[in-house]
Amino acid sequence: NAGVTQTPKFQVLKTGQSMTLQCAQDMNHEYMSWYRQDPGMGLRLIHYSVGAGITDQGEVPNGYNVSRSTTEDFPLRLLSAAPSQTSVYFCASSTGQAIGGGKLFFGSGTQLSVL
């Protein structure tokens, strides 16, 4: 049981490049989410999903796309990377369709630098 797996662990991009951050969980969790963490800013919610085929915006969704074709996977896409997207990205999942009452299990993070 691997939990929540994120790849890659580190990535350097040039401004304007696109890439996809991968997230997979093997706990059969319905709820999955993406956060970014910047120094002094805590964790900010980007997008979340309550089940396959359903996604919604969080606090800071601009510049990011997500999809949820399966229960296990929740990739985060940067279509045109900008230096402001330099951050550490965490994927998290939770039991149950809604997060209410469920604790989040976090992946180990992806450190992204956009030059």
Added chain:
Amino acid sequence: GQQVMQIPQYQHVQEGEDFTTYCNSSTTLSNIQWYKQRPGGHPVFLIQLVKSGEVKKQKRLTFQFGEAKKNSSLHITATQTTDVGTYFCGNNAGNMLTFGGGTRLMVKP
């Protein structure tokens, strides 16, 4: 989600001293979750508080939820170097868990 503010942002303590971090909101919170993130690591769930005035303990950690459900605190008794990290409070609102800015705890041995 509802905004939660955490104070202090940083805290240095001598090993053996106590430590408290506070989470405050201007509106009533449905619940509070607390997480710990070790340096270079990922957040790990500690506890969830739901009821007004609730107090829960985990060894040297004491968690409280205010009577008005607008604030919460995490108190560590006799800190150890293993307590080093950033502590986050989070509020569940619907399907969104939003976090405070965190309190970074540093412990001098």
